[in-house]
Amino acid sequence: MMAPPIILLKDGTENKQGKNQIISNINACCVVADAIRTTLGPRGLDKLIVNSKGETTISNDGATILKLLDIVYPAASVMVDIAKSQDCEVGDGTTSVVVLAAEMMKRAKPFVEDGVHPQLLIRAFSKACEAAISKLNELAVKIDGPEALREMLVKCAATTLSSKLVSQERDFFSEMVVDAVNILAEDLPLKMIGIKKVSGGSMMESCLVRGVAFQKAFSYAGFEMQPKHYKDPLVALLNIELELKAEKDNAEMRIKDVKDYQAVVDAEWNILYEKLQKIHDSGAKIVLSKLPIGDVATQWFADRDMFCAGRIPQDDLERLMAACGGTVLTTVSQIDASVLGKCETFYEKQVGSERYNFFEGCSKAQACTLLLRGGADQFIAETERSLHDAIMIVRRAKKNDSIVAGGGAIEMELSTYLRNKAKEITGKEQFFWMAYARSFEIIPQQLCYNAGLDAIDMLNKLRHRHAKDGKWAGINIHEEKVMDNYEACVWEPSLVKKNAIIAATEAVCLVLSIDQTVKNPRAPSGGTMPGLPQQM
């Protein structure tokens, strides 16, 4: 008779295991990689994604696209995570890390199907990864001297930007990015680079403000009467509401006598006036506050030829603090010249259809603002993402001043190296090393596909060059031929590659080591499960 079935999991729980599970996970990861594969490299194309709210994003940045794809397949989200980690850690190379990981998995798939134990693969891959990293470190070229360093940074930024929408103006922007990063303090805080977007104008009108710029805040009557240009002003940064208002929200007064009435009113006014007077006495010419500055205060300041702006966003205020010095005050009772910031010039200027306030030549000068211009909002948004990548790269490269050649050169060299090394290995691990080595070739290969070049031809040329000791031979997409990318100044910080290789290898090992997925059923409203047969 039939044995009573033992029910272990809730009905509807998906439980997949074994080799098939590994394979289907690998397939899923490859599909994810396919989605962003075509964005790689200077000829990579963009993706336009409209989310359910109808917001449009056009991007070329792997991490951004994967984030927007909203991936639910459990194993495939590993790919999203490595892209994110690359984004956080290095800021660029998000596409290449995903493509690399997918290729490694694809190379591992036949072994798994043939019944190789995943752990063997994992061990071999990890070892090969270590070998690759040590070779990478060996290959990396150290840059010395401030002049050379700057040049290196510009080139790294240009390499990053070459795959973005702004590639035509990459020289312009890479100079800008490097200048921006150079302004920053020792620990290169990213927050101190403000990026402001103003639609309209051409990209070339974008500029780097050595200081802080922000959009004119909402203003009350009297604002236009304030002077808009100062030389060497003192800047008071406040976190105080300068408005006529109830001092305490829940207070109630009982006034017996009519005469007291005037006294109360006067008292309220005097509180405000005292504050204003103190600010004025401290010598500040510009008053900025995170909280609103009311009309009375605006007019009062206008009367005394001072400039004020309320409701300044927190990050702008922080940047101002970093740029001009001074501290953000929460009370004016202690205000004096010592807590005020200083800058060389302050002015208001029309940028596109907005008026912007500029603070330049700041005393501490550790913050800067990139003012981006461009045709459409999406355009600027993508420019911002691209510049963010470039900034991250420059920051990284500045701290870690060794570089390698891009355009697939370093990948090919590592591939060649690993292949040679694999031949020294006895046992079946050799195959795994070989597979690992081959997977590096996906980067130049994909670069070729995206550029519409004959990948096989190119790859063969590359292999040939690398075998003949041309260690920096890579693909130059703009020239459409194989050439020495070190000479051609296609440079990338070695850190980017290092992180990408490690992250990709780890992701592969992770996916290979999963042999069972248990997924609880979704709420009834949810869609179909991945992997379940679709009902016709």
Add this chain to the structure above:
Amino acid sequence: MHAISRKLLTRSVFDGSNAVYKMCSNQPSSSEAHHKVASNFREEFVLPKSCDFRIWFPMHMAVQFKKMEGKMRSVDLVIEVHDARIPITGRNPLFFEQLYAVRPHILVMNKMDLIDLTKYKGPVEEYYRRNGIEKIIWTDCKRRLNYALKDLCGTMVDILQETPRFNRSVKTEYQAMVVGIPNVGKSSLINSLRGATLGHKHAAVQEGARPGVTVRVQNRVRILDKPPTYVLDTPGVLTPHQKSGEDAMKLALCDLILESTTNLQYVADYLLYWLNRTGDFSYLELCRFEGGPCDDINKVLLKICQTQNLRSRCMIAGNSCEMTATGHLVFDEFGQPFIVTREQDKQKRLTGLDALKSHILAVRTVSNTLRTSLGPRGLDKLMVSPDGEVTITNDGATIMDKMDVQHHVAKLMVELSKSQDAEIGDGTTGVVVLAGALLEEAERLLDRGIHPLKIADGFDLACKKALATLEKIADPFPVEDRERLIETAETSLGSKIVNRSIRHFAEIAVDAVLSVADISTKDVNFELIKVDGKVGGKLEDSIFVKGIVIDKTMSHPQMPKEIKDAKIAILTCPFEPPKPKTKHKLDITSAEDFAALRQYERETFETMIKQVKDTGASLVLCQWGFDDEANHLLHHYELPAVRWVGGPEIELLAIATNGRIVPRFAELTPEKLGKAGVVKEIVFGTARDRMLSIQECPNNRAVTIFIRGGNKMIIEEAKRSLHDAMCVIRNLVKDNRIVYGGGAAETACALVVARAASKIHGVEQYAFRAFADALEQIPMALAENSGLAPIEALSSLKAEQLAKANPRLGIDCLFKGTNDMKTQKVIETLLSKKEQISLATQVVRMILKIDDVRVPDDENGGM
């Protein structure tokens, strides 16, 4: 996807057996031409040597087959299940040899829903009958067709009862065994039998849509009560050695072999080979495949990808890795697509060329809408907003804004024209038309197979060249010359509704800008220009006031209507007893208290008025109101006052009159008063419309333009036109170089770019030339809108420009008899033209760079 593949499979039975094939050879329906083409195709399917067609034979098959043999002793009947799509190939010969040679046997053809029964049922049964198999039953376990199952049950019972028992023991129950190759539906058959006979709904044995679900010989399942009958489910067993690769391919096609163990590309190739050989060209239609049949799987896959957007980078032929990916996707039509992203099925996805083409179409639709609005003879568009508000305009930005475009890429165009509007304020139509023209050219190049980014690169290069040309042909403009400025403003106003009194408006615009312009910093603050309008009167009645006009009157009708040399107190505090902001309550307990309060209020008023009077003010402008009593007192003390003056106006007033805004009466001093030469009430028409104008102010930087017109729409349109004109003037103040309008500048650029194109290396050359063609669209549209023959006008214009080397020649839209734009005085600022070209190029680049679009499906991308 599934449905398509099923259809495909249904139409073509993948059986290699010539017997069946010959019998059915009078089938298909395709045209002679196809057959003719197909006759040249390969005769034989040869698997590449590298392909290992030893097929999937996992360990469990051998082990379990032994076990099945062991169970034979207790089995009375063997039911062999097979896939109806391959009725002959793939049957495991071992079954016959070792299992049913000595037992009664039924052959069940499962999945009959996937073939054309009328066509194939007869021949297949005929074939088997000749081979000595009598009992053939056709079923469909997916739909659980009752008659088919009853048929099967009946046959089973018949056989069981008729044939002699092999079990000597006196057993009352019967036992059957279900055998077959993997994934033909053995488990499904058992479950559906059980459902049909015992009425059990839930599955007794696990089933799945892929091979290898059942891997053990199962416990027996009761399927019939009378007589008591049990069946054994067994795993599918294949023979380890197939005769040929072809057989393996067939099995793989029906998904009877684990997908991951076969090379998908070969399977797809085999499918194509088979379809062609059997003359079934329905795949052409199914995959929306243009052109005739094809024998090259790579080409077919490429085409399928192109038409169905499966992959984006399919343009590049000859790369093996990509192909596997496409093969996979084609194959997934037969298997199960797996879900990677959330609500994948609810997303619309466009990739590759299709995405580009659809974007280009969207943009062209938008630009075609605007095209007829270009130029002085351009026509207006009337738009009705959802709440019934009517707008008539030919200003590109406004049209785009009101059109409420839904399509995500068309939205880019809206933003494009908006950003031109924000930056320059003029040429919003031109920029959209240019972008549309560029994309139209790009589409042509895409069709030739040029990489989109190369096109974009070419456009960028060409754009730089065009900009350089513009700089070269630009003339400096005498900003100081008011007359010339007015002429410029006239060009801008020429295409607008106000062109009836064009001169008047041009003067207004120029004067307004010049009075607020800061020539030294080249900055013009538009916030200092107030544009106001009132319905009534003619457009010609519009006036420009060097000062402020506010839509308010004196608070008391008997106050003087005109004040000369006014001293103005600008107050932002109300004429009423001051109130603290803290919540308060005044308790009045007696009549005396009340009287005291009244007294206090009155005294406060009087002090206030006295304070104002003491400073020597002759007019009070108050941001807030005051009640009638205060009004009366003011009148009584002969202090004219205006109440409820808006915040921005107060500010403008303060700037114009050099006064200070005073928040408290106590702070009022004579220095803080503003001064104005004349303050008077203006009366409009017969209606009692009154406004207060404050003129002859010490500071002329605040000005007002006051527009009159027949109806609100005209006034609004006039405002927009003026804004455009003022922008032009502003741009001249910013940068005093100009180019000539009427398409002259575009034509000149187009000529230079076209000439330069031949010197460019590489594919960019084509894009370069296309850019020149796109530039010519502007004069072309101008000519078209003016009722000229566009091609004729353009070609003669080009010839003339070349012959005379005169970049000032353009289209004579207004039929003034000359096409020298310098004499016609049609000029545009260099800034605006440069911005137009570079913005359009930028947006085109952005659109060309997109190759993958994911949109939630409910958004219909309405255009």
